[in-house]
Amino acid sequence: MLTQFAFYDCQHKDAQCDSWQKAISSISPTLLSMCPVSQSRLKNFIKAYAEKLLSSTSKFSQDEKILLFPEHLQRPFNVLGTISKSHGVSIEFTNSAEVTSVRVQYVDPRIDEYIFPKIGSSEKPALKVNAENLGITSINFVSRSFYDRYKEIIEVLCRSSNFLLGDFFGRFLEVGQGDIQLTDASFACLHDGKEWLKRAKFLWIFASNSQNAFSLETAEKLAKRDSGRIMAEAMSRVPIYSLLNVLSEYERLLAKVDLVEEDAQKFLEKNPMLISIDFKEVFPKFKLGEKYVVDFVIRTSDSRYVFVEIEDPNDRLYTMEKLPKQGKELREADSQMKEYLSYVKNNILYLQNRLAGLNVEKVSGLIIVGRSSRLSEKQLARLEKDNSTIVGYRILTYDELYTRIRTFLENLGIRYSHSQSEERSKLGLHRIEE
Numbered sequence: 379m380l381t382q383f384a385f386y387d388c389q390h391k392d393a394q395c396d397s398w399q400k401a402i403s404s405i406s407p408t409l410l411s412m413c414p415v416s417q418s419r420l421k422n423f424i425k426a427y428a429e430k431l432l433s434s435t436s437k438f439s440q441d442e443k444i445l446l447f448p449e450h451l452q453r454p455f456n457v458l459g460t461i462s463k464s465h466g467v468s469i470e471f472t473n474s475a476e477v478t479s480v481r482v483q484y485v486d487p488r489i490d491e492y493i494f495p496k497i498g499s500s501e502k503p504a505l506k507v508n509a510e511n512l513g514i515t516s517i518n519f520v521s522r523s524f525y526d527r528y529k530e531i532i533e534v535l536c537r538s539s540n541f542l543l544g545d546f547f548g549r550f551l552e553v554g555q556g557d558i559q560l561t562d563a564s565f566a567c568l569h570d571g572k573e574w575l576k577r578a579k580f581l582w583i584f585a586s587n588s589q590n591a592f593s594l595e596t597a598e599k600l601a602k603r604d605s606g607r608i609m610a611e612a613m614s615r616v617p618i619y620s621l622l623n624v625l626s627e628y629e630r631l632l633a634k635v636d637l638v639e640e641d642a643q644k645f646l647e648k649n650p651m652l653i654s655i656d657f658k659e660v661f662p663k664f665k666l667g668e669k670y671v672v673d674f675v676i677r678t679s680d681s682r683y684v685f686v687e688i689e690d691p692n693d694r695l696y697t698m699e700k701l702p703k704q705g706k707e708l709r710e711a712d713s714q715m716k717e718y719l720s721y722v723k724n725n726i727l728y729l730q731n732r733l734a735g736l737n738v739e740k741v742s743g744l745i746i747v748g749r750s751s752r753l754s755e756k757q758l759a760r761l762e763k764d765n766s767t768i769v770g771y772r773i774l775t776y777d778e779l780y781t782r783i784r785t786f787l788e789n790l791g792i793r794y795s796h797s798q799s800e801e802r803s804k805l806g807l808h809r810i811e812e
Contacts, residue, residue, distance in 0.1 A: 415589040417482040420459045423531050423592040424469055424480045428457060430601035432478070434609070435790045439782075444680050445614035445656035448561050450580040455476040462489040464486070466553055471580040490584060492555050494576075495569040497521045500548035504541070507585070510556040511603075514528050514563055517541050519550055519616070521567035528566075543567075557584045559604075584737065613790060617651075624649045624784055625794060632691075632749075632776060639690040642776065643673060646688065646746070650676050652779045653744065654684055655786060661733070666721045670714075675733065682740040683733055685718050687711055689747035691776045696757040704764075708747060715743045743771030750775040 415423075435443055435451050443452040450471035459482040460468045466489030485492045490503075490540040504519065518532075518540045525532060525542055532540065543550070545712050550565055551558070560581040584591065596687050600666040631645055633639065648656040664685075689711050696702035704712065722729060722741055730736045750758065753775075765772055787794050 390708045395637065408546035413589050414463070415461060415592045417459075417461070417484075417587055420461060420467065420592050421480050421482050422594060423455050423549070423597045424459050424482075425470075426594050427480070428455075428478050428596035429448075430598055431605055431608075434601075438786070440791075441654055441656050441678065441784055446615060447608065448545040448580065449474075450561075452456045453607065457481070457577075458483070458484055459628070460489065460492065461587055462487065462492060462564065463587075463729070464488050465585065465587065466490065466583045467592070468493060469584075470578065473579075489587075490549070490551060493581070494550040494565065495567065495574055496548060497543065497550065497567040497569070499549040500546055502547055503552035504543045504547045505551040507551065507553040507558045507583075510553045512556065513561065513607075514558065515561045516563070518566065519529060519543060520545075520562045520565075523568045524573065527568070552581050553585045555585045556582045557582065558668040571617075609790070616790065618787075621651065621783060621787065622794065624651065625638060625780065625787075628652060628780055628783075632780065637691050639688060642691050642746075643688040646686075646779075647674055650674075652783060653686060653746070654678055654807040655783070656680070666718060666729075670720055670721060672717060677733070680740075681735040681737070682742065683736055685715070685722070685741070685771075687715055687718070687742045687745050688742070691747075692750055693748045695748040695753065695773075695775075696760050698754075700756075702754075702757045702760045708745075711745045711747055712773075715745055716756075719743050719770050741770075745771065745773045746779065747773065748775050749778040 428500050431451065432454070435447055438446065440452070452477050453474050454477050455471040456475045457478065457480045458468075458470045458472050459480065460470075461482065463484060463486050464530050468489050488679065498521075516539065520532065521538055522545050523541045525540075550567075561585070562576045563578045564582070565574075565576045567580070628645065629647070634641075646652060647660065647662050650660050656679040658679050659677040661677075662673070664672045664675045666672060672685050673688045674686050675684060676682070689707060692812075693707040694705045695708045696705055719741065723738055725737055726736060750761070751760065760775065761775075784794050
């Protein structure tokens with residue numbers, strides 16, 4: 379009866395439950411292990427885990443996060459914790475938010491039965507979890523009846539692997555022991571004659587609902603474990619050797635005394651990863667009506683469009699006055715970019731025929747001009763100020779493109795050094811010591 383009483387007290391008087399559990403812990407750790415986790419304890423567990431995990435990705439830019447990490451690690455999320463009275467706990471990152479927020483609820487059924495409906499008369503699950511730290515990524519679980527009804531749509535639209543459940547399965551999964559993390563996994567079936575669909579951006583299911591399983595120490599330990607695995611997976615998504623070769627070539631390009639705009643433009647058009655690490659497509663010399671021609675437009679992996687204006691690397695960005703002002707070339711580029719973005723905004727429907735999925739909210743501009751290595755401290759401060767106040771686009775120097783990629787590699791644990799031999803520059807990235 380201890381477990382029943384503890385759960386009732388936790389459900390209705392969470393603060394009292396915490397105090398009561400502390401009192402029990404001083405008497406018997408065994409009795410304490412029988413208590414289900416309280417709302418506040420699970421909430422603190424989730425916060426500690428999420429904060430630790432997000433901190434490991436904070437050093438990367440948003441573009442880099444989109445390339446490297448699953449959606450729940452790209453930005454803050456709303457998180458729902460669910461405690462089953464009878465068996466298990468779930469933690470689900472439901473949707474993105476301005477800041478991470480956590481809500482915890484109690485339910486009566488087993489946690490796996492609460493999350494997933496019955497898909498057949500059998501009690502046999504398609505997946506039975508009896509081990510710790512299982513993970514499934516980018517899989518669609520589809521019941522036979524659902525697949526038969528929507529086969530053509532599924533085969534056309536689905537990019538993930540489909541796991542087709544036969545008629546002899548009665549449930550999607552059962553968590554008997556341990557835990558499982560489902561990342562970017564989808565579930566589809568017919569339930570009571572109606573379509574049932576669920577996409578799990580990140581869903582973590584535990585067999586245990588014991589409060590001992592959800593301490594702050596455990597949260598930090600699991601976050602450290604998972605961040606290491608996530609970084610290893612991220613490395614596999616990055617074309618490391620291509621980046622190394624491009625960076626080495628770009629460094630040589632910047633070292634040329636006679637570097638001109640045309641050479642720089644050809645190089646960047648050929649190697650757009652220097653501009654956007656998650657690029658998918660490049661549109662060179664893109665016409666905006668009869669009046670404008672953008673040097674090139676880049677489409678990213680999440681269907682953002684970047685309108686890029688290339689200027690001369692030798693252009694002077696700012697005057698030499700005590701309070702630096704924009705130079706003539708930068709003023710002209712600044713004015714031109716504003717005209718580009720204004721045209722896009724006012725002709726969005728027309729441009730959608732040429733740039734698939736174009737959306738005003740996913741359009742930005744980029745001016746690449748000059749060399750930051752030739753700017754004084756006051757001029758660098760003015761550049762930083764300009765970028766903090768302008769809306770819809772940024773100004774980057776040719777040096778900053780180099781620095782961004784080098785920093786990106788170092789954040790992945792790779793050190794680039796062009797001063798090494800040519801062979802080591804191509805292959806020899808050194809792991810940064812912890």
